[in-house]
Amino acid sequence: MTTAQRVVVDPITRIEGHLRIEAETDADGKITSAYSAGTMVRGIEIILRGRDPRDAWAFAQRICGVCTLVHGIASVRSVEDALHRAIPSYSIPANAELIRNLMIAAQFVHDHVMHFYHLHALDWVDVVSALKADPKATSALAQSISGYSKSSPGYFADAQKKVKTFVEQGQLGIFANAYWGHPAYKLPPEANLMAVAHYLDALAWQRDVVKLHAIFGGKNPHPNFVVGGVPSAISVQSGTGSGKGPYHRGGQDATALNMVGLQTVANVIKQMREFVDQVYVPDTLAIAGFYKDWAGRGEGLGNFLSFGDLPAKGFWDPDSYLIPRGIILNRDLSTIHPIDLDADNEIQEYVSHSWYTYSEGDAQGLHPFRGETELNYTGPKPPYEHLDVAQKYSWLKSPRWKGHAMEVGPLARVLMMVAKGDKQAKELVDLTLKTLDVPVDALYSTLGRTAARTLETKILADAMQGWFDQLLANIKAGDVRTFNDQYWDPSTWPKHMQGVGLMEAPRGGLSHWIVIDDARISNYQAVVPSTWNAGPRDANGQPGAYEAALQDNHVMHDPKQPIEILRTIHSFDPCIACAVHVTDPDGEELVQVKIK
Amino acid sequence: MQGPLIDTLARQGVTRRTFLKYCATLASMMALPPSAGRAMAEAMAAARRPSVIWLPFQECTGCTESITRSHSPTLEGMIFDMISLDYQVTIMAAAGHQAEEALRNAMLENDGKYLLVVDGSIPMGDPGYGTHGGHSFVDHLQQAAKGAAAIIAVGTCASYGGIPKANPNPTGAVSVSDIIKDKPIVNIPGCPPIPVVMTGVLAHYLTFGSLPELDAKGRPKAFFGETIHDRCYRRPFYDQGKFAKTFDDEGARRGWCLFELGCKGPVTYNACATVKWNGGTSWPVESGHGCLGCSEPDFWDAGGFYKALSVPADPLKLAAAAAVVGAGAGVAVSFANRAKKGAAKKAHQPITLADLEK
Numbered sequence: 006m007t008t009a010q011r012v013v014v015d016p017i018t019r020i021e022g023h024l025r026i027e028a029e030t031d032a033d034g035k036i037t038s039a040y041s042a043g044t045m046v047r048g049i050e051i052i053l054r055g056r057d058p059r060d061a062w063a064f065a066q067r068i069c070g071v072c073t074l075v076h077g078i079a080s081v082r083s084v085e086d087a088l089h090r091a092i093p094s095y096s097i098p099a100n101a102e103l104i105r106n107l108m109i110a111a112q113f114v115h116d117h118v119m120h121f122y123h124l125h126a127l128d129w130v131d132v133v134s135a136l137k138a139d140p141k142a143t144s145a146l147a148q149s150i151s152g153y154s155k156s157s158p159g160y161f162a163d164a165q166k167k168v169k170t171f172v173e174q175g176q177l178g179i180f181a182n183a184y185w186g187h188p189a190y191k192l193p194p195e196a197n198l199m200a201v202a203h204y205l206d207a208l209a210w211q212r213d214v215v216k217l218h219a220i221f222g223g224k225n226p227h228p229n230f231v232v233g234g235v236p237s238a239i240s241v242q243s244g245t246g247s248g249k250g251p252y253h254r255g256g257q258d259a260t261a262l263n264m265v266g267l268q269t270v271a272n273v274i275k276q277m278r279e280f281v282d283q284v285y286v287p288d289t290l291a292i293a294g295f296y297k298d299w300a301g302r303g304e305g306l307g308n309f310l311s312f313g314d315l316p317a318k319g320f321w322d323p324d325s326y327l328i329p330r331g332i333i334l335n336r337d338l339s340t341i342h343p344i345d346l347d348a349d350n351e352i353q354e355y356v357s358h359s360w361y362t363y364s365e366g367d368a369q370g371l372h373p374f375r376g377e378t379e380l381n382y383t384g385p386k387p388p389y390e391h392l393d394v395a396q397k398y399s400w401l402k403s404p405r406w407k408g409h410a411m412e413v414g415p416l417a418r419v420l421m422m423v424a425k426g427d428k429q430a431k432e433l434v435d436l437t438l439k440t441l442d443v444p445v446d447a448l449y450s451t452l453g454r455t456a457a458r459t460l461e462t463k464i465l466a467d468a469m470q471g472w473f474d475q476l477l478a479n480i481k482a483g484d485v486r487t488f489n490d491q492y493w494d495p496s497t498w499p500k501h502m503q504g505v506g507l508m509e510a511p512r513g514g515l516s517h518w519i520v521i522d523d524a525r526i527s528n529y530q531a532v533v534p535s536t537w538n539a540g541p542r543d544a545n546g547q548p549g550a551y552e553a554a555l556q557d558n559h560v561m562h563d564p565k566q567p568i569e570i571l572r573t574i575h576s577f578d579p580c581i582a583c584a585v586h587v588t589d590p591d592g593e594e595l596v597q598v599k600i601k
Numbered sequence: 602m603q604g605p606l607i608d609t610l611a612r613q614g615v616t617r618r619t620f621l622k623y624c625a626t627l628a629s630m631m632a633l634p635p636s637a638g639r640a641m642a643e644a645m646a647a648a649r650r651p652s653v654i655w656l657p658f659q660e661c662t663g664c665t666e667s668i669t670r671s672h673s674p675t676l677e678g679m680i681f682d683m684i685s686l687d688y689q690v691t692i693m694a695a696a697g698h699q700a701e702e703a704l705r706n707a708m709l710e711n712d713g714k715y716l717l718v719v720d721g722s723i724p725m726g727d728p729g730y731g732t733h734g735g736h737s738f739v740d741h742l743q744q745a746a747k748g749a750a751a752i753i754a755v756g757t758c759a760s761y762g763g764i765p766k767a768n769p770n771p772t773g774a775v776s777v778s779d780i781i782k783d784k785p786i787v788n789i790p791g792c793p794p795i796p797v798v799m800t801g802v803l804a805h806y807l808t809f810g811s812l813p814e815l816d817a818k819g820r821p822k823a824f825f826g827e828t829i830h831d832r833c834y835r836r837p838f839y840d841q842g843k844f845a846k847t848f849d850d851e852g853a854r855r856g857w858c859l860f861e862l863g864c865k866g867p868v869t870y871n872a873c874a875t876v877k878w879n880g881g882t883s884w885p886v887e888s889g890h891g892c893l894g895c896s897e898p899d900f901w902d903a904g905g906f907y908k909a910l911s912v913p914a915d916p917l918k919l920a921a922a923a924a925v926v927g928a929g930a931g932v933a934v935s936f937a938n939r940a941k942k943g944a945a946k947k948a949h950q951p952i953t954l955a956d957l958e959k
Binding site: 014019020044045056057071073167174178181182184205209225229231234237261266269384485487490566567571 | 650652659660664666671672675676677681686687690692693698701703706727728731732733735740764765769770772847850853855856880884886888889890901
């Protein structure tokens with residue numbers, strides 16, 4: 006039916022950033038080997054060198070505008086960790102931890118819902134088929150799986166009319182030239198229409214729920230942070246100053262974090278929980294039911310890493326985290342291996358297949374604190390047809406833990422929670438397996454990864470209420486501290502410090518490693534989720550998580566229509582701008598070209 | 602006024618009045634004369650939606666994310682009713698060859714007419730620093746620019762080089778206008794830009810077939826005519842000399858001026874203080890952090906986000922100090938713009954629905 010060939014998908018769309026996949030298929034269309042390449046570099050960590058560590062968060066945050074706060078938080082934590090290592094009494098106020106937890110969880114909920122509906126759904130949902138649906142039957146379907154209020158026949162008829170008018174006008178825009186009608190689409194027209202309606206609904210919902218970030222961080226994308234706490238001063242006490250008008254007096258309502266702002270936050274939490282419970286979770290289960298064959302492919306590595314996050318007792322007490330820290334090897338949930346962050350032989354990055362050069366040879370791995378990188382593009386001169394995958398072929402490095410390639414992200418976190426005995430996680434996983442009538446092994450798959458993302462969204466959305474209640478209780482009790490100004494002034498810092506800012510980003514474990522000398526950054530390394538997942542092969546030829554997953558049981562119906570590749574790659578939710586990071590410990594000036 | 606758009610909107614439950622009101626608000630926000638609102642409404646009701654092609658280069662997708670946060674018009678509203686978004690890799694369904702074919706088709710079918718939107722800077726150090734479908738970014742940009750009627754550079758990276766260009770500019774990053782010299786270009790800086798500024802410029806273009814009036818840095822005057830400081834609600838505290846000294850002292854909680862904590866509001870031209878963010882919820886200063894100056898060229902290298910500008914309130918000295926921090930080139934020009942905008946405002950009649958329905 007077909008011959009062995011090299012399939013190239015570039016650009017991979019509906020992701021963040023610039024990703025290219027090359028895959029080799031055999032005569033049956035089965036993928037025999039796959040290669041993942043990041044094709045864009047900016048060099049943000051070179052840019053960070055020599056700067057004020059307190060400024061680093063703003064630079065680091067621009068690594069990615071999708072998971073928009075994660076690099077900001079990891080960055081301020083890295084500086085705070087450096088201070089804490091040097092001065093053990095150093096910490097940040099409880100309110101700041103609560104506000105950060107709320108902002109992190111809000112990012113997860115927002116990001117995961119958008120990923121499901123706007124980035125991943127079109128791999129499973131046929132928009133054109135939705136035109137054939139009966140709105141009444143769609144309404145019955147929707148009401149059978151959820152109590153969501155928008156489920157009348159009229160609601161679905163409106164959504165269908167909107168799409169129909171659009172299609173009839175003949176300008177398909179973002180829906181043009183896609184894979185509609187491909188036999189891989191299995192949903193009945195009514196399920197397609199329901200998903201299309203929720204695609205539109207989720208777009209409106211996401212605009213509203215980011216208001217939580219606007220209250221605490223001033224805007225979204227790219228809310229503001231500050232080393233030592235959060236910048237949003239709490240302004241709920243009455244003003245006592247002089248002058249005219251409420252703002253002139255100051256006090257109550259003077260900042261966004263006033264009673265109105267707190268009410269906005271409370272409303273957002275409610276909106277998030279409603280949408281997750283009534284739309285996202287039921288849709289995931291309903292759609293997954295038609296794609297159970299995808300529980301049998303796309304596993305990848307079977308090794309999982311989580312740095313953990315969402316502390317109850319502060320960043321330096323990992324045992325208090327909602328998402329636990331640890332390593333799972335070969336699907337063995339009975340043993341959680343600890344991570345020694347400072348051990349030279351645990352977390353390492355390789356560049357054997359990446360466009361960088363190490364001073365002492367490209368075969369070794371380097372711990373991030375002594376990480377080094379020099380840009381060295383040796384790929385084909387553009388325009389090119391194929392990358393030479395036997396050589397270097399990506400701007401991503403290959404992080405490893407004790408030499409093992411690891412998967413990070415929702416599946417790693419849910420497994421870690423289950424392994425640690427988290428009751429809610431276990432119940433949700435059991436319920437999902439039971440509803441879909443699939444065995445436990447189904448978790449280790451493309452479908453399992455996508456389902457895990459939905460389940461953790463519910464866990465985090467539910468947890469938000471608790472942090473918010475605690476924040477209110479603190480304020481009521483008179484604790485309005487949000488910032489630690491001790492050691493704000495870099496002249497009070499020790500001459501040499503280093504720290505690591507860890508967190509769980511929506512796409513997985515994130516770590517920022519900072520070395521500070523004379524109050525300036527001397528080395529900055531970001532080892533990020535999509536580098537773990539999307540990185541190329543290492544010195545031993547071990548593939549990264551994307552590559553391994555594509556090599557697990559993927560037969561392409563038509564190699565010209567890469568929908569199978571998109572399904573599994575999207576199940577990881579790629580974020581490639583995050584994954585490409587560059588440092589240059591020698592501060593060597595690189596080529597600069599000016600265009601006249 | 603009639604047309605497919607109005608019919609479509611009517612079917613979707615959007616009344617003619619709501620639509621006109623939106624156009625009036627937009628026109629008013631952009632300080633356009635009353636007739637502009639009606640012209641906008643008519644242009645946007647045109648039969649064939651103009652093609653928009655969006656190319657990403659050295660970017661973080663923050664600009665795309667920002668436009669999805671637009672409340673009025675919404676992104677989906679624009680896609681369904683105003684523009685034909687023919688290439689946008691973050692949200693388009695097709696990938697790989699199918700995506701590239703969609704791009705080629707859109708460029709051919711709309712040759713000379715499409716609007717090109719660019720986010721991200723372009724690396725000139727080595728073509729391998731950025732490729733897309735195997736082609737270098739600069740090649741991609743030059744090819745797509747040829748048939749474009751105009752280019753909108755969204756975000757500080759596409760407008761001025763942005764963070765990739767920050768010292769020492771490891772990849773040789775440049776802006777769109779550094780490369781393309783023969784097309785009308787509008788810069789919409791901001792990291793990211795305010796959504797309504799992006800949609801407002803698009804609406805202006807759809808209406809008049811031209812770009813709005815720009816300042817010396819290529820920015821629409823309507824949104825970049827005044828500094829953050831000029832319109833800041835905390836300005837009275839600055840004038841009274843009341844400054845927050847840390848992020849949670851009594852002054853911070855009372856909303857005192859953030860000048861001493863490094864606010865770059867006095868040297869930053871943008872609309873955050875008036876339009877605010879996320880449906881008017883808040884904006885950076887209201888949430889306690891000084892302005893980073895993110896819509897100014899080279900703000901990344903302007904001396905540190907927590908270092909106070911060494912300036913008094915005197916505008917002349919302000920301009921001098923701005924030059925010191927490196928963000929002030931063109932400040933004098935912008936002052937002139939402000940005067941112009943002030944005059945436009947004086948001449949500006951409020952637009953009513955009755956005007957539009959005439």
